[in-house]
Structure formats: structure tokens, C-alpha cells
Amino acid sequence: MQRTGKTTWAGAILFGALLSGWGCAGARGSTREDAPPAPAPAHPVTPDATTGATSPRPWRPHAVPQEPPIASAGAPSASRSPGIEPERWLGAGDLVPASDVRARARRAPALRETAFLFIEAEPLSARIHVDGSRAGEGRAFLRLKGSRWKVLRVEADGYEPAEGAVEVREREVVKVRLSLAPLGGRLTVVTDTPGAEALLDGESVGTTPLTLPRVAGGVHHLALRAGSWQWSGDVEVRLGETRLIEMTVQAAAPTPPAGPTGRPAAPPPAIATPEPPPPPPAATAPPPDTAPAPASPGPSGEPPAREGPPAATAPGRPDCDAVCRRFVQAVAGSDSIREPIFNRCRERCRSGDLRFSVCAWKARDMNDVSTCMNLPE
Numbered sequence: 001m002q003r004t005g006k007t008t009w010a011g012a013i014l015f016g017a018l019l020s021g022w023g024c025a026g027a028r029g030s031t032r033e034d035a036p037p038a039p040a041p042a043h044p045v046t047p048d049a050t051t052g053a054t055s056p057r058p059w060r061p062h063a064v065p066q067e068p069p070i071a072s073a074g075a076p077s078a079s080r081s082p083g084i085e086p087e088r089w090l091g092a093g094d095l096v097p098a099s100d101v102r103a104r105a106r107r108a109p110a111l112r113e114t115a116f117l118f119i120e121a122e123p124l125s126a127r128i129h130v131d132g133s134r135a136g137e138g139r140a141f142l143r144l145k146g147s148r149w150k151v152l153r154v155e156a157d158g159y160e161p162a163e164g165a166v167e168v169r170e171r172e173v174v175k176v177r178l179s180l181a182p183l184g185g186r187l188t189v190v191t192d193t194p195g196a197e198a199l200l201d202g203e204s205v206g207t208t209p210l211t212l213p214r215v216a217g218g219v220h221h222l223a224l225r226a227g228s229w230q231w232s233g234d235v236e237v238r239l240g241e242t243r244l245i246e247m248t249v250q251a252a253a254p255t256p257p258a259g260p261t262g263r264p265a266a267p268p269p270a271i272a273t274p275e276p277p278p279p280p281p282a283a284t285a286p287p288p289d290t291a292p293a294p295a296s297p298g299p300s301g302e303p304p305a306r307e308g309p310p311a312a313t314a315p316g317r318p319d320c321d322a323v324c325r326r327f328v329q330a331v332a333g334s335d336s337i338r339e340p341i342f343n344r345c346r347e348r349c350r351s352g353d354l355r356f357s358v359c360a361w362k363a364r365d366m367n368d369v370s371t372c373m374n375l376p377e
Contacts, residue, residue, distance in 0.1 A: 095164020320349035
């Protein structure tokens with residue numbers, strides 16, 4: 001019994017010692033795990049390849065990552081998403097001629113649901129018609145059913161109407177914007193020397209010869225210039241008519257070349273041009289209310305004055321040959337230019353155009369010639 005007791009006590013002591021050792025080891029292990037890590041040196045060291053000694057590594061600032069900016073909810077996107085297509089407005093060039101719509105309307109199926117059509121017109125006073133019915137003035141928004149093809153007509157006073165057809169689709173809005181062109185006439189400008197710049201109301205419209213297909217009716221200011229030559233005047237364009245302006249470009253006198261002493265050389269002597277023969281005397285005496293024919297040149301060779309009515313060959317009828325010979329004297333240019341003007345003058349004079357005959361008799365320069373030629377017949 002005693003030996004057994006000693007053995008029991010010895011085993012108990014040994015078991016307690018083992019338990020105590022395990023507890024200490026656990027305590028030491030928990031202490032190592034729970035302790036904070038040692039701080040890193042402020043300057044990392046690197047071993048020297050030759051001596052093996054360590055030297056501090058030079059300090060460099062760490063790059064701070066920048067966060068991307070946060071876009072505001074209301075800011076528009078800088079670029080449109082490739083999956084989004086903007087709305088499209090149709091113009092006059094997108095309209096289908098009304099004569100071609102009937103065949104297309106027969107082949108196309110009717111609308112199964114409501115379609116929408118929005119129309120804007122300029123000027124705002126323009127009247128809008130859809131399929132022959134008045135839809136609005138200046139702007140119209142319609143909900144449509146039935147045929148897919150709708151015929152539009154927009155018209156306004158003083159403007160050329162626009163007409164054509166568009167196709168509408170279910171649940172979609174078709175937008176159309178039409179700008180009407182003002183009614184007017186045409187203006188043709190011709191010069192004997194091509195290339196003169198033409199300005200209408202201060203805006204360059206091209207070079208001569210030219211025809212402007214649409215000019216608003218009324219009085220406009222026309223200017224022509226070619227080098228040092230210039231001309232300007234007011235022209236009236238009437239609706240539906242073509243106004244013709246014919247001008248002769250007068251070249252500027254060239255600068256004389258310098259002489260041996262550096263001074264300009266003397267101009268060559270002028271060559272006297274004989275005056276045309278005076279008109280033949282009137283066959284009959286003029287009536288009391290008609291002034292006598294202009295006097296023929298005097299001994300000094302001076303031309304007769306341009307006042308008074310044209311010479312008359314019969315009561316109430318001017319001497320057209322005399323009038324037109326005087327008229328072409330005001331035309332600047334060669335005989336090739338004067339001849340058609342003379343023929344045109346005689347034709348209008350013989351037709352009884354007394355207003356033109358009086359204007360031609362009083363013409364002094366190219367401006368007067370242009371004014372006379374543009375008088376209505």
C-alpha cells in the first residue's frame with residue numbers, strides 16, 4: 001500500500017508539472033503573437049556590395065494615388081454615346097413629290113397605331129395644310145391615323161409655296177422644317193468686258209455676265225466695278241419678270257511712260273474726230289405746241305444743245321434717225337457696241353415710244369443711256 005501511494009503521488013506531481021509547462025509555453029506564444037510589430041527604420045538600409053556595410057537608402061516621397069473626379073448628376077456628357085442617334089429634321093429636299101405619293105400609298109399598309117407629325121414653317125404667317133386640310137399657321141402638331149403618307153403644303157403671301165409628302169410611322173414623331181423663298185423676279189447683268197464684279201444691295205453676287213434667278217421684288221442698289229471703273233445705280237425688279245442691265249466698261253487712261261529726264265512723256269497729239277452730219281431739216285413745219293428741230297452746228301463746229309424735244313418728221317412723230325444718232329453719241333465704246341444700240345433705239349422710236357425718244361434725245365452719258373434702255377416699252 002505504501003509503495004502504491006508513493007507511486008500515485010509521484011504521478012500526480014509529474015502531471016502537474018507538465019500542465020504548468022504547457023501553460024507557460026502558451027503564455028509566451030500568445031505574448032509574441034499579440035505584440036505589435038517592430039517599427040521599420042526611418043531610412044531603409046542596403047548592404048554595400050564591396051565592404052558589406054550597410055548604408056541608409058535615400059528617402060523618396062511616396063506617390064499619393066489620385067481618385068477620379070466625381071461627375072455631377074446634371075453635367076452633360078462630353079461625347080455622345082455611340083448607341084444614341086440625335087433627332088433629325090426633314091427639309092424641303094426630303095419631301096417626296098405629291099405626284100409620286102399615290103402609288104406609294106397604295107402599296108404601303110395603313111397605320112396600326114397613332115403616328116405624330118410636327119411642322120415648323122418660316123415665315124410664321126405661313127399657312128400649313130396636311131392632306132388638303134388646314135392644320136395651323138407657322139407651326140402644327142398632329143396625331144395621325146390611316147395612311148402612312150401625308151401630303152404637306154405650306155404657303156404665304158409674297159412667298160413661293162412648298163409642297164411634298166412625308167411618311168409617318170407608328171409611335172414615332174416626324175419633324176419637318178420648311179423655309180419659304182420670297183417671290184421675285186430675275187436680274188441679268190451684262191457688260192461688254194466680262195469679269196466685272198456685281199454687288200446687289202452691298203453684297204457681292206458674282207461677276208458679269210450673270211443672271212440672278214431669284215431677286216425680291218422692289219428697288220435694289222446695283223454696283224459694278226472692274227479695276228478703276230465703277231458704276232452704281234438703282235434698279236427695279238418686278239415679280240415674274242427678268243430685268244436686263246447692259247453696261248459698257250470704260251477702261252482708265254494708262255499712265256504715260258517716263259521720258260529720258262524722268263518726267264512723264266508728253267501725250268500724243270489728239271486726233272480730231274469729225275462730227276456726224278447734222279440731221280436733215282424737218283419735212284413739214286412742227287405744230288404750234290412742238291418746238292422746232294434743233295439747230296445745226298454753227299461755224300465754230302460746236303454741237304447743238306441737248307435741250308428740247310427731238311426733231312420731228314411729221315406732226316407728233318420724231319425723226320428717229322436723228323434721235324438715235326444723237327443717242328449713240330452718249331454711248332462709250334466702239335462702233336460694234338453702238339450699232340445694236342442704234343438699231344434698238346430706232347425700233348422703239350418708230351414704234352411710237354415717245355417717252356423713250358425724248359429720253360434718248362436728252363441722253364448725255366452712259367448712265368442716261370442705261371436709264372433710257374430700261375424704260376418699260
